[in-house]
Amino acid sequence: MVVGGDAAGMSAAAQARRRRGPDDLGIVCFERGRATSYSACGIPYWIGGVVGSEDDLVARTPEQHRAGGLDVRTGTEVTAVDLDRRVVAWRSADGKGEEPFDSLVIATGSVPMRPPVPGIDAPGVHGVQTLDDGVALRAALDGARRVVVVGGGYIGLEIAEACRTRGLAVTVVDRAATPVGTFDPDVGAFLADAVRGLDVELVLSDGVAEVLTGPDGRARGVVTASGRELPADVVVLGLGVRPNVALARAAGVPLGPSGGIAVDARMRTQVPGVWAAGDCVESTHRLSGQRVVVALGTHANKQGRVAGINLGGGYATFAGVIGTAATKVCDLEVARTGLSSAEAEAAGYAFVTAVVDSTTTAGYMPGAEPIRLKLLAERRSGRLLGAQIVGRHGSAKRIDALAIAVWNAMSVDEVLGLDLSYAPPFSPVWDPVLIAARKAQEAVEADLSTC
Amino acid sequence: MVVGGDAAGMSAAAQARRRRGPDDLGIVCFERGRATSYSACGIPYWIGGVVGSEDDLVARTPEQHRAGGLDVRTGTEVTAVDLDRRVVAWRSADGKGEEPFDSLVIATGSVPMRPPVPGIDAPGVHGVQTLDDGVALRAALDGARRVVVVGGGYIGLEIAEACRTRGLAVTVVDRAATPVGTFDPDVGAFLADAVRGLDVELVLSDGVAEVLTGPDGRARGVVTASGRELPADVVVLGLGVRPNVALARAAGVPLGPSGGIAVDARMRTQVPGVWAAGDCVESTHRLSGQRVVVALGTHANKQGRVAGINLGGGYATFAGVIGTAATKVCDLEVARTGLSSAEAEAAGYAFVTAVVDSTTTAGYMPGAEPIRLKLLAERRSGRLLGAQIVGRHGSAKRIDALAIAVWNAMSVDEVLGLDLSYAPPFSPVWDPVLIAARKAQEAVEADLSTC
Numbered sequence: 001m002v003v004g005g006d007a008a009g010m011s012a013a014a015q016a017r018r019r020r021g022p023d024d025l026g027i028v029c030f031e032r033g034r035a036t037s038y039s040a041c042g043i044p045y046w047i048g049g050v051v052g053s054e055d056d057l058v059a060r061t062p063e064q065h066r067a068g069g070l071d072v073r074t075g076t077e078v079t080a081v082d083l084d085r086r087v088v089a090w091r092s093a094d095g096k097g098e099e100p101f102d103s104l105v106i107a108t109g110s111v112p113m114r115p116p117v118p119g120i121d122a123p124g125v126h127g128v129q130t131l132d133d134g135v136a137l138r139a140a141l142d143g144a145r146r147v148v149v150v151g152g153g154y155i156g157l158e159i160a161e162a163c164r165t166r167g168l169a170v171t172v173v174d175r176a177a178t179p180v181g182t183f184d185p186d187v188g189a190f191l192a193d194a195v196r197g198l199d200v201e202l203v204l205s206d207g208v209a210e211v212l213t214g215p216d217g218r219a220r221g222v223v224t225a226s227g228r229e230l231p232a233d234v235v236v237l238g239l240g241v242r243p244n245v246a247l248a249r250a251a252g253v254p255l256g257p258s259g260g261i262a263v264d265a266r267m268r269t270q271v272p273g274v275w276a277a278g279d280c281v282e283s284t285h286r287l288s289g290q291r292v293v294v295a296l297g298t299h300a301n302k303q304g305r306v307a308g309i310n311l312g313g314g315y316a317t318f319a320g321v322i323g324t325a326a327t328k329v330c331d332l333e334v335a336r337t338g339l340s341s342a343e344a345e346a347a348g349y350a351f352v353t354a355v356v357d358s359t360t361t362a363g364y365m366p367g368a369e370p371i372r373l374k375l376l377a378e379r380r381s382g383r384l385l386g387a388q389i390v391g392r393h394g395s396a397k398r399i400d401a402l403a404i405a406v407w408n409a410m411s412v413d414e415v416l417g418l419d420l421s422y423a424p425p426f427s428p429v430w431d432p433v434l435i436a437a438r439k440a441q442e443a444v445e446a447d448l449s450t451c
Numbered sequence: 452m453v454v455g456g457d458a459a460g461m462s463a464a465a466q467a468r469r470r471r472g473p474d475d476l477g478i479v480c481f482e483r484g485r486a487t488s489y490s491a492c493g494i495p496y497w498i499g500g501v502v503g504s505e506d507d508l509v510a511r512t513p514e515q516h517r518a519g520g521l522d523v524r525t526g527t528e529v530t531a532v533d534l535d536r537r538v539v540a541w542r543s544a545d546g547k548g549e550e551p552f553d554s555l556v557i558a559t560g561s562v563p564m565r566p567p568v569p570g571i572d573a574p575g576v577h578g579v580q581t582l583d584d585g586v587a588l589r590a591a592l593d594g595a596r597r598v599v600v601v602g603g604g605y606i607g608l609e610i611a612e613a614c615r616t617r618g619l620a621v622t623v624v625d626r627a628a629t630p631v632g633t634f635d636p637d638v639g640a641f642l643a644d645a646v647r648g649l650d651v652e653l654v655l656s657d658g659v660a661e662v663l664t665g666p667d668g669r670a671r672g673v674v675t676a677s678g679r680e681l682p683a684d685v686v687v688l689g690l691g692v693r694p695n696v697a698l699a700r701a702a703g704v705p706l707g708p709s710g711g712i713a714v715d716a717r718m719r720t721q722v723p724g725v726w727a728a729g730d731c732v733e734s735t736h737r738l739s740g741q742r743v744v745v746a747l748g749t750h751a752n753k754q755g756r757v758a759g760i761n762l763g764g765g766y767a768t769f770a771g772v773i774g775t776a777a778t779k780v781c782d783l784e785v786a787r788t789g790l791s792s793a794e795a796e797a798a799g800y801a802f803v804t805a806v807v808d809s810t811t812t813a814g815y816m817p818g819a820e821p822i823r824l825k826l827l828a829e830r831r832s833g834r835l836l837g838a839q840i841v842g843r844h845g846s847a848k849r850i851d852a853l854a855i856a857v858w859n860a861m862s863v864d865e866v867l868g869l870d871l872s873y874a875p876p877f878s879p880v881w882d883p884v885l886i887a888a889r890k891a892q893e894a895v896e897a898d899l900s901t902c
Contacts, residue, residue: 007880039813039815039875039880041813041873041874041875041880042813042815042816042875045815045816045875045876050816050817051815051816051817056815057815059880154874296873297873297880298870298871298873298880298881298882298885299870301880301881302867302868302885317868318868319865319868319869320868320870321870322870323870324870324871324872324873325872325873325874326872326873326874326877327874328874328876328877333877335872337870337872362490362492362493364490364493364496364502364507364508365493365496365501365502366501366502394845394848396872396874396876396877397845397848397849397872397877397878398848398851399872400849400851400852400871400872400882400884401851401852401854401855403852403869403870403871403872404852404855404856404859404869404871405855407869407870408855408859408861410859414770416753417753417768417769417770417771418770418854418855418858419749419750419771419772419773419774419775419788419854419858420749420775420851420854420855421775421776421777421786421788421847421848421850421851421854422492422747422748422749422775422776422777423492423605423776423777423778423779423847424490424492424493424496425496425779426777426779426784426847426848427848429458429490429492429510429748429749429752430749430752431749431851433851434749434753
């Protein structure tokens, strides 16, 4: 049985089905919403009109899953799990009931973070977690004129751009001095410029103290911690998410130190026969060694696959995360992997940094775009601890090279020796990654004399 | 002293100068041609008019190098090296002479392969190795109508496209059944289609038996092995290159089994005080373990840097190659890393392959382009042995992720766990690299039952 019908849950179900046929294993999948296997990450692009149809975001419909031998029950919320009796209680528009299980996959995803301020639960305050959230937000934006986005994280900025594309006046409020706090401030500053370039008002170093409501009880704006009043027809929560563990916690499935459901490498919870995957679980960060919750579709798919293979009698493990992420604002692309400067310090690493500017193709080719790389290398060892990229078209995806270097614990001197692809339409003869590694290695060497 | 003023030679000179000042070490650089530090790889784009000026291809002029404390002597060919007397003999338009050295860097590059057929040395048969070659070819193309390119390798196809851009009728002749033999034939077939799409005539599975010459002694076409006569005003050699080792061989500097100058990891030849770098040396292939000559600007720059650091009293090594390369024909991009199927077989590996089709962004985003990946994974171990990519805009540079996986001897199962960047504008939620790894892993597992 699977609770949650998006990436993690349906991947688990599909993999289990591949290994065990319908006669061997019945698989019931409960999904609270209408849709299965949809791209929550695509919602901003649908809202902005870049993606034409809501249906485009659905990778696999309930009907398609049913044709694959899964008993998918949409519009059906699991309200409780009884681990002793091995049953779940469910509720739908048609009624409620119980369903027994032998094995259970918890894939309940995440919920938007809500600052604990007055008015935050008022109508007109929208999250962007589920496709149903997206549908509700898009409807709310029809006829709206002013939007306040609370939090300038990835989703916050993507929603801000989408709202600007729709011609709305947009203000983004963030407590940090630069948006997307998982980037170093010097990289975040480029993001801030790009956002302002969209005529989005950026209110930084300021939080939301209150959501104002009108006589009808609906949100009509926010007041910031510094006392600024920002009127809005719609308020969007862009503060990131927290794992949706209410069901698991109530059932007695142990959580980890990060607040996500604790799982082992095979995605087993600490309760026999109960698995968990996706935004609701915690993962091991391979550099900090800490347990972290990273809500990202790519992890959810992989974790769901691992859970399903193991549940189906196979063997697979989830290898952990290193914090790779990317986004774009207008034509500015940013990406990161490994640890940011703040994260590296928090994890106890001493490191040097190197920043280089280069181009995405040979400089003499038409279409060469600027790209800036920032590398963090551990003192003495020169181990690559993290990388951040900011640039124009063709920049962000290059983070993967650095992500794999981080994954393999390569030193920047080793990175400098890599045999990367070169041709004038694709990179300078010294690839930007190699230039950055060279400069980082020089910084490591210069620092050695002071160690 | 440095012989050869392009990437390898000038990188070596510049690095040595960084470590030892002019009072400590005099550095004389001999260059036969007019230019230093130019991009030979950019010549096709200059000939095709994509790059506006020949000067754009020059990263650093002789004057700039001189300002950096190097005694650069262009238009000066080194005709002999006397290792006993530690002098080189040189010749220029102004005369000839000798110059003593303590340390010597041989960076004599490569020369185009010439099939040993009648007429191959006739005027009108052009290589594309040096900037001077490029200037001569471009001049020859003015007023030409028909071009035959002998050999459909990287440079051959790039030159063919450039000539089509100039409106010339182009025929490419290659002995293999598909162009660019370092790709598997199924990938090469896409290249063949792209080349034909440019209205280039592709004569495959046929070699050149003779270069026809006119009464003036100039090339006027070729005759193929099958007897076809292909008239041409200009014949371009696109068969690839061989290391230019005439000077080294005559001096008694030992060559390796591949025919390139034998060097150790620090780019030292077997003669004390004599270093070599760039297209004229052989490198270790990290997968086959064999010594190979790979003529590519990226290696030349790295090897020159290593030679210069060591010559200057520092310590650096060149880590070898894994055969990463990329090119494009019109809007078709291809890239490869590691071993092709033929290379893997020759190296004694048994392997399975997986081919997957995906898109460069989430499939629902506008601008999603098709991308096909082919992976080779070793039997049993699942070690990634090689990868090939063919696709549209945004495809080729993704080979770097696979190159770094190959470099680190990752298994496809390990690749499947990688934390690669994901956002809808940059990849599907299952990155094409991960999809390919997943399919390759399934192939490894299916094969295991037969091992």
